[in-house]
Amino acid sequence: MTEAIHTTNLNAWYGKTHALKNIDMTVENNKITAIIGPSGCGKSTFIRCLNRMNDLIDGFSTEGEILIRGKDIKDTDPVALRKKIGMVFQKPNPFPKSIYENIAYGPRIHGINKRELDSIVESSLKKAALWNEVKDRLNDNAMELSGGQQQRLCIARALAVGPEIILFDEPCSALDPISASKIEDLMIDLKEKYTIVIVTHNMQQAARVSDSTAFFLMGEMIEFGDTKQIFKKPREKSTEDYITGRFG
Amino acid sequence: MRYIKGEAFKYLCMAATVIALMLLALLMWDAWDKGAGWLSLKFLNSFPSRFPEQAGIKSALWGSIWLMILTAIISIPLGVGAAIYLEEYARRTWLTRIIEINISNLAGVPSIVYGILGLALFVRGLMLGRSLLAGALTMALLILPIIIISSQEAIRAVPKSIREASYALGSTKWQTVRHHVLPAALPGILTGNILSLSRAMGEAAPLIMIGALTFIAFTPAGPFDPFTALPIQIFNWASRPKAEFQFLAAAGILVLLALLLAMNAAAIIIRNKYQRYIKW
Numbered sequence: 015m016t017e018a019i020h021t022t023n024l025n026a027w028y029g030k031t032h033a034l035k036n037i038d039m040t041v042e043n044n045k046i047t048a049i050i051g052p053s054g055c056g057k058s059t060f061i062r063c064l065n066r067m068n069d070l071i072d073g074f075s076t077e078g079e080i081l082i083r084g085k086d087i088k089d090t091d092p093v094a095l096r097k098k099i100g101m102v103f104q105k106p107n108p109f110p111k112s113i114y115e116n117i118a119y120g121p122r123i124h125g126i127n128k129r130e131l132d133s134i135v136e137s138s139l140k141k142a143a144l145w146n147e148v149k150d151r152l153n154d155n156a157m158e159l160s161g162g163q164q165q166r167l168c169i170a171r172a173l174a175v176g177p178e179i180i181l182f183d184e185p186c187s188a189l190d191p192i193s194a195s196k197i198e199d200l201m202i203d204l205k206e207k208y209t210i211v212i213v214t215h216n217m218q219q220a221a222r223v224s225d226s227t228a229f230f231l232m233g234e235m236i237e238f239g240d241t242k243q244i245f246k247k248p249r250e251k252s253t254e255d256y257i258t259g260r261f262g
Numbered sequence: 263m264r265y266i267k268g269e270a271f272k273y274l275c276m277a278a279t280v281i282a283l284m285l286l287a288l289l290m291w292d293a294w295d296k297g298a299g300w301l302s303l304k305f306l307n308s309f310p311s312r313f314p315e316q317a318g319i320k321s322a323l324w325g326s327i328w329l330m331i332l333t334a335i336i337s338i339p340l341g342v343g344a345a346i347y348l349e350e351y352a353r354r355t356w357l358t359r360i361i362e363i364n365i366s367n368l369a370g371v372p373s374i375v376y377g378i379l380g381l382a383l384f385v386r387g388l389m390l391g392r393s394l395l396a397g398a399l400t401m402a403l404l405i406l407p408i409i410i411i412s413s414q415e416a417i418r419a420v421p422k423s424i425r426e427a428s429y430a431l432g433s434t435k436w437q438t439v440r441h442h443v444l445p446a447a448l449p450g451i452l453t454g455n456i457l458s459l460s461r462a463m464g465e466a467a468p469l470i471m472i473g474a475l476t477f478i479a480f481t482p483a484g485p486f487d488p489f490t491a492l493p494i495q496i497f498n499w500a501s502r503p504k505a506e507f508q509f510l511a512a513a514g515i516l517v518l519l520a521l522l523l524a525m526n527a528a529a530i531i532i533r534n535k536y537q538r539y540i541k542w
């Protein structure tokens with residue numbers, strides 16, 4: 015199976031606000047799929063449907079179908095689902111605990127043996143390209159790291175529970191350009207083992223890292239296709255306007 | 263003109279602050295002036311007496327300490343539990359809104375009303391008599407709304423991003439609350455609890471209402487013993503005609519103030535200590 019995520023006729027509401035309208039989308043395994051679009055068009059709503067994060071919001075409801083590797087997420091316990099689908103947020107949000115504890119927390123609540131934790135912490139930090147910077151200070155408070163380091167820590171934390179899919183919601187928008195490019199490189203490394211969906215406001219970033227791109231506008235998916243095609247020969251006028259910076 | 267109005271308002275506010283502080287200082291000085299000479303270890307360690315020179319505050323001091331501890335044991339788990347439920351579990355419906363409005367209203371109910379309730383419910387209804395337990399239950403009711411509200415505020419101050427981080431790793435609700443929300447909210451919760459308890463410490467009206475005794479020549483040995491408390495003892499001394507008893511009352515006020523200041527200081531220390539570690 016090459017499909018990691020498949021949505022059919024996905025609609026979402028915050029109370030009466032219709033935030034997503036009939037989204038049909040397929041995310042392929044081991045690919046990076048970017049979601050672009052002006053502010054408020056429903057990008058975050060979409061990816062937060064995938065790991066049922068929005069179920070925590072009062073008044074939020076969905077209709078339609080979301081399949082993760084062929085299985086309807088309505089039939090999966092949200093807690094188990096979120097173990098399989100990691101998420102990295104716009105603003106780095108480490109726990110106010112030690113670096114070690116930040117990474118070890120996830121595996122520990124999923125019942126991983128104490129003896130294995132050390133090696134999980136090390137391998138996760140290595141995958142997130144942070145190990146060399148923090149290996150001598152694992153017991154320091156994570157709040158003391160720089161913003162870019164904190165974001166990579168959050169990526170390592172997500173990796174530590176062994177997800178198959180990772181959702182990134184504007185992971186670089188709070189970071190300086192150098193930290194941002196580190197995270198871009200990291201994502202390209204990660205796609206060998208993981209399937210990635212990234213929301214971004216940065217066109218160059220979408221063009222650089224992603225394999226496919228979806229353009230959202232006012233809750234609808236206007237265009238979805240190969241990243242090269244979207245950026246070189248968009249089929250829709252509004253897509254072209256958006257990526258050339260004529261609005262949004 | 264706008265500028266002048268702004269300046270005038272500033273000085274008005276300053277004047278109000280200064281007047282309030284001066285009144286407070288005056289009260290303290292008055293108590294100190296009258297009572298300091300009567301403060302001694304003997305005063306802390308003697309039971310009340312008809313003879314002012316022999317009278318002390320031991321039974322009231324121990325009564326207050328007992329009352330505080332029992333009140334804390336009853337009200338903190340209930341109050342913090344209710345706050346966790348309202349903030350983390352309950353859905354925002356009209357019902358929870360009505361509950362919350364009523365809790366804030368309860369916080370404004372005069373303490374004597376809680377005394378009447380305590381008398382009917384605990385002293386007579388549960389037949390606890392004029393015991394420490396009846397007093398503590400009444401005080402717990404009195405401060406429960408404040409504990410709930412201050413705990414709710416502390417819990418609400420924990421940023422959403424921390425909860426999201428936890429849920430995104432596949433934590434359950436309980437794990438998120440237990441491992442992240444509560445530890446982060448704990449300093450605020452503790453501060454609120456201590457301040458509420460210090461409010462209970464200074465209350466006399468509800469205790470008088472449920473009939474706590476004024477003349478008790480022993481320290482309580484358990485929650486079912488009769489008791490007296492500092493504010494009641496002070497009230498009793500202050501209402502006697504003999505001048506020496508006025509001095510005893512002032513000395514009692516100093517003891518009570520010292521206890522309250524200590525509790526408030528503890529609250530401030532806790533808050534500052536943790537604020538250094540947690541910055542969002």
Ligand SMILES: Nc1ncnc2c1ncn2[C@@H]1O[C@H](COP(=O)(O)OP(=O)(O)OP(=O)(O)O)[C@@H](O)[C@H]1O
Pocket residue numbers: 028031033051052053054055056057058059060071
């Ligand atoms: N918690 C919420 N409650 C109510 N409405 C919401 C909530 N979150 C988002 N919305 C609404 O849903 C719509 C889509 O929001 P969403 O956050 O998905 O946009 P976005 O594309 O991620 O925007 P941005 O680029 O600014 O992050 C917006 O109209 C927004 O106002």
Ligand SMILES: [Mg+2]
Pocket residue numbers: 057058059183
């Ligand atoms: Mg967003």
